[in-house]
Amino acid sequence: xxxxxxxSEVAMIGPALSSQxxxxxxxxxxxxxxxxxxxxxxxxxxxxxxxxRVSLYVSLAAVAASTLFSLPVAMLVGFxxxxxxxxxxxxxxxxxxxxxxxxxxxxxxxxxxxxxxxSLELVFTxxxxxxxxxxxxxxxxxxVSLAAVxSVEEGVQDAxxxxxxxxxxxxxxxxxxxxxxxxxxxxxxxxxAISEIGSVLIVGGNIVRADGTSITRxxxxxxxxxxxxxxxxxxxxxxxILVALVxxxxxxxxxxxxxxxxx
Amino acid sequence: MAIHxxxxxxxxxxxxAATMAGCMGNDGENGDGNGGGDGDGDGAGAEIVGExxxxxxxxxxxxxxxxxxxxxxxxxxxxxxVDAVAQGTGAALETARSGDSDVVMVHARSLEDEFxxxxxxxxxxxxxFNDFVVVGPEDDPAGIDGMESAxxxxxxxxxxxxxxxxxxxxxxxxxxxxxxxxxxxxxxxGNWYREIGAGMGDTLNQASESGAYTLADRxxxxxxxxxxxxxxxxxxxxxxxxxxxxxxxxxxxxxxxVHSNAKYDLAMSYIGFLTSPEGQDIIENFTVDDKQxxxxxxxxxxxxxxxxxxxxxxxxxxx
Numbered sequence: 001x002x003x004x005x006x007x008s009e010v011a012m013i014g015p016a017l018s019s020q021x022x023x024x025x026x027x028x029x030x031x032x033x034x035x036x037x038x039x040x041x042x043x044x045x046x047x048x049x050x051x052x053r054v055s056l057y058v059s060l061a062a063v064a065a066s067t068l069f070s071l072p073v074a075m076l077v078g079f080x081x082x083x084x085x086x087x088x089x090x091x092x093x094x095x096x097x098x099x100x101x102x103x104x105x106x107x108x109x110x111x112x113x114x115x116x117x118x119s120l121e122l123v124f125t126x127x128x129x130x131x132x133x134x135x136x137x138x139x140x141x142x143x144v145s146l147a148a149v150x151s152v153e154e155g156v157q158d159a160x161x162x163x164x165x166x167x168x169x170x171x172x173x174x175x176x177x178x179x180x181x182x183x184x185x186x187x188x189x190x191x192x193a194i195s196e197i198g199s200v201l202i203v204g205g206n207i208v209r210a211d212g213t214s215i216t217r218x219x220x221x222x223x224x225x226x227x228x229x230x231x232x233x234x235x236x237x238x239x240x241i242l243v244a245l246v247x248x249x250x251x252x253x254x255x256x257x258x259x260x261x262x263x
Numbered sequence: 264m265a266i267h268x269x270x271x272x273x274x275x276x277x278x279x280a281a282t283m284a285g286c287m288g289n290d291g292e293n294g295d296g297n298g299g300g301d302g303d304g305d306g307a308g309a310e311i312v313g314e315x316x317x318x319x320x321x322x323x324x325x326x327x328x329x330x331x332x333x334x335x336x337x338x339x340x341x342x343x344x345v346d347a348v349a350q351g352t353g354a355a356l357e358t359a360r361s362g363d364s365d366v367v368m369v370h371a372r373s374l375e376d377e378f379x380x381x382x383x384x385x386x387x388x389x390x391x392f393n394d395f396v397v398v399g400p401e402d403d404p405a406g407i408d409g410m411e412s413a414x415x416x417x418x419x420x421x422x423x424x425x426x427x428x429x430x431x432x433x434x435x436x437x438x439x440x441x442x443x444x445x446x447x448x449x450x451x452x453g454n455w456y457r458e459i460g461a462g463m464g465d466t467l468n469q470a471s472e473s474g475a476y477t478l479a480d481r482x483x484x485x486x487x488x489x490x491x492x493x494x495x496x497x498x499x500x501x502x503x504x505x506x507x508x509x510x511x512x513x514x515x516x517x518x519x520x521v522h523s524n525a526k527y528d529l530a531m532s533y534i535g536f537l538t539s540p541e542g543q544d545i546i547e548n549f550t551v552d553d554k555q556x557x558x559x560x561x562x563x564x565x566x567x568x569x570x571x572x573x574x575x576x577x578x579x580x581x582x
Binding site: 112113114118123124205206207208209211215227228229231 | 317326332334335338345346347348361461464465467486487490491522524
């Protein structure tokens with residue numbers, strides 16, 4: 001029954017997105033997901049809702065920032081030839097598989113009071129978690145977009161030039177041609193961000209206030225805590241929510257991006 | 264195609280809006296990150312209202328649920344939020360060393376003493392105690408059930424090569440376990456000894472799954488005993504076991520002379536609250552399955568100077 005409701009949500013989200021912030025949608029969503037299971041749930045709804053909110057806030061912010069950074073980089077690298085280009089591409093591809101705990105460790109040292117960004121007091125905050133997820137998502141989004149951009153046929157770009165287009169026009173045409181690949185890139189980045197645990201655990205500290213409000217606890221780190229305490233049922237419920245969220249986001253983006261029709 | 268792109272942009276705008284909404288929502292409800300002492304003063308007038316105290320502590324205080332109880336009471340009384348990071352004693356002290364927390368609540372006197380001697384911590388207080396217990400599977404392959412001595416039990420586990428799961432994470436419990444091996448004159452190692460580098464809950468789960476022995480703090484064990492197939496084999500001092508298994512907790516403020524960003528006044532308020540009759544009452548009355556998990560020890564009419572200094576320290580010796 002859960003599935004049916006969630007599915008119709010996907011269909012009506014399009015118009016809702018632009019008008020209302022979807023914090024409301026989140027509480028709705030968590031209500032839908034947790035209500036049938038509430039019998040076994042030892043927590044107030046506030047706990048689950050705030051965890052979902054932290055997870056989405058951190059991952060979406062990181063992916064949004066990463067996309068803004070990655071697309072120009074991918075275009076630049078894709079369109080220009082320069083010495084050492086292959087090295088840059090190799091570095092980007094290596095970054096795709098970079099272990100998240102190492103990223104967490106590096107970001108921790110950067111934001112720690114002793115580190116270069118220490119004065120900003122970012123350790124154990126969502127902002128630090130966004131930083132580490134930005135680092136994790138960027139190579140994925142850049143790498144996959146780069147592949148998409150470079151696979152656009154040169155003929156398309158030549159045609160745009162021939163029609164008197166500026167470099168910007170050519171870039172826009174290329175992005176349009178490569179849009180499926182770019183959407184895939186963003187989704188891959190989001191998948192990497194929202195499902196990773198290593199870095200957010202280290203830099204975020206997995207904090208929940210005494211009243212059950214999550215400060216830096218995400219779905220992944222919450223699952224770890226519940227498993228540690230032997231509450232496997234709760235861990236599974238949170239796991240199901242995480243998978244459902246990823247599916248939902250993929251559904252929304254694919255629906256709005258129109259890739260469904262491309263198949 | 265143009266329509267599709269507009270839809271896509273709409274989605275992006277929606278995502279940005281959601282991001283910003285999330286951001287504003289957070290600022291509204293926890294009010295941290297403003298750094299200043301202005302707070303939001305909901306008519307309370309006090310300057311500290313809305314500030315955040317960062318506590319690094321052990322997994323045992325969090326996993327038992329005690330931390331939520333005392334922190335909720337503290338937050339009510341002072342209007343200050345507590346960000347508790349449950350890490351294990353070694354990591355909790357290390358985080359405080361780099362100035363990333365304001366106060367620590369831990370349970371390994373030797374590590375606490377190092378922390379004090381290096382100048383990172385000030386104003387240590389004894390807070391509470393419980394004890395460690397040696398737990399193991401019901402069929403008790405090593406035959407240690409009911410032993411009066413922890414060292415003898417450990418020795419027997421090693422001699423029979425029965426599986427033993429070690430925290431292996433430089434926590435208070437791990438420190439105690441290593442001290443017991445040392446007292447037993449045994450160097451643990453070999454196939455039967457598994458260091459898993461995890462918290463108490465994970466360790467109990469793994470010991471339960473693999474029919475192994477482990478050392479656990481009584482609090483976490485009681486709060487989890489319904490979920491694991493393990494029983495107490497050697498009791499701690501609370502139930503008449505050896506004094507070696509005592510588990511005292513201390514609370515220490517981070518030295519504001521070393522880390523000027525440490526919220527020392529809040530840390531001292533927190534320590535003051537925990538060691539006050541009210542705070543000690545909460546600890547005393549905290550139960551899981553009708554069992555008291557922690558025993559307050561901050562209140563005493565007789566002076567107890569050793570709680571303020573590294574163990575065995577005296578001013579004569581240092582001069």
